Amino acid sequence: MKKSLKNHGLRGLGIFLALGYMFPLYIVLVNSFKKPKGIFINTLSFPGEYGTFENYVIAFKKMSYMRSFMNSLGITFFSVVFILLLGLMAAWMLVRTKNKTSTVIFYVFVTAMLIPFQSVMLPLVNTMGRIGFLNPPGLIFMNVGFSISLAIIFFHGFIKNVPVALEEAAVMEGASPPRILFLIISPLLKPIIMTVAILNIMRIWNDYLLPVLIINKKEWRTIPLMVAAFFGEYSKAWNLALAGLVLTIIPVVLFYIFSQKSIVKGLIQGAVK
């Protein structure tokens, strides 16, 4: 009896806290459907007579939403593909090759985990500007450079535990290294590949500081860049700004709903390493 009472109490507290956690998102959603006057009069009420869908129509157009969405999608997709590809190739060879060079290279990648982005951003942007790399391909290249060491460390840890017997048999039958890596080894690494992919999708999709330094053309803007610019322009027009925010949050929430388990697992694994 006592136990179930405590349980109910904790459940109530949990629900109360969850409502509090969701309050900022809820209040943004509600107010995004109001005319400016509705926001001015009372931010807590329902839209009621001040209700409108217009904010979304205007925000969608003014933000060039589809364009920045596609930019974000393309940059994230190609960055992640290259991170996985180059990471798998390097990690596998570094595990299978047992000599000094291989060990040194691996430790260079491990040590690099200590370097925060801000400590290299100024010279990096300077150099990339000089060689004409301040564009989406350049951004993809830099995303790969910054994420590759963590990917290699993760893959390295997993490949170490893959028995070499399979590979030896394949070599006997004359399979080339690319075939061995992509047809025999990679399928065994599915869980860790998922983890690395999710970790990087979330990081690159939400990244602001690197893109803002690299992307200088309006038509190349990713979603965070577009939101920042949109906010700057409409800082007094909360109705439009809020609709813009909701539009940018929706894809993340949908992604979360459809792949919740792998997201939580992937992000947590990234932390514990």
Added chain:
Amino acid sequence: MQYSKRWFWLFVAPALMTFSLVVIVPLMHGFYFSFTDWDGINNQPAVVGFQNYLEAFTQGGSFLRAFSFTSIFALSTVLTVNLVAFGLALIVTQPFRGATTLRSLFFLPNLIGGLILGFVWLFVFNKVFPTLGEMFHLPFLNGWLSTPITGFFGLVIIFTWKLSGYMMIIYVAGIQTIPPSLLEAADIDGVSWWQKIRHITFPMVAPAFTVGMFLALSGAFKLYDENFALTNGGPFESTQMMAMDVYNTAFEYLHFGAAQAKAILFLLIVASLSLIQMSINKKREVEM
């Protein structure tokens, strides 16, 4: 199992080259530039020795201010994030209906980009807080983010809100490793709820505390997006954190050499935090 040298380099070189060009070369460049009067344009700047470093440490300079603000922020949020996260973890590991849904909701803010979260809270502090203050006659809810202290608390709130759901999952994993038999035995012995937490749960999730502490610390030191979106360092640079100080010294004041010296100092601080964490983890592994 060993492959030929040619295959080795063919597989390792692409990753190594990309990484070197993006991280190693700029780091060496940056180290050199930090001793010059680099303006971001002329790449043959004059060497000025330690001047940039000395300037960073002058009294009343923006670096020391940003450093102390960031340190206080980091220490505060280590406490708030981990306390809230541990509390949430205790709640969502109770066997009631809907516990998993609550878990997903607490985790959600963590997935949304820091910049967007910053704008969400900007609306809450600037527009919703005054409404609430009027409704409940709480005058302190007015004028948030317009003073250094409310700016500080605003940042603490948003960072705690974002990170605690994430840390919660780490603590949940720790709590779930506690054998149920241990808790049942404690129940039979009539041990109170708090005693169970104090003597069973706490020691069992201790490793997770180290993870949580350093995640919050390094996250706080590297914070930029939320800082930019919420206060943009204002009022009068009073809430400007280290990453933003580096950025603004370069792009607002165009002192790239001085900014790069700060960036190197920033690297030393963040790297030593990570090294301390690694050594603690190592020690614990040995003990276990």
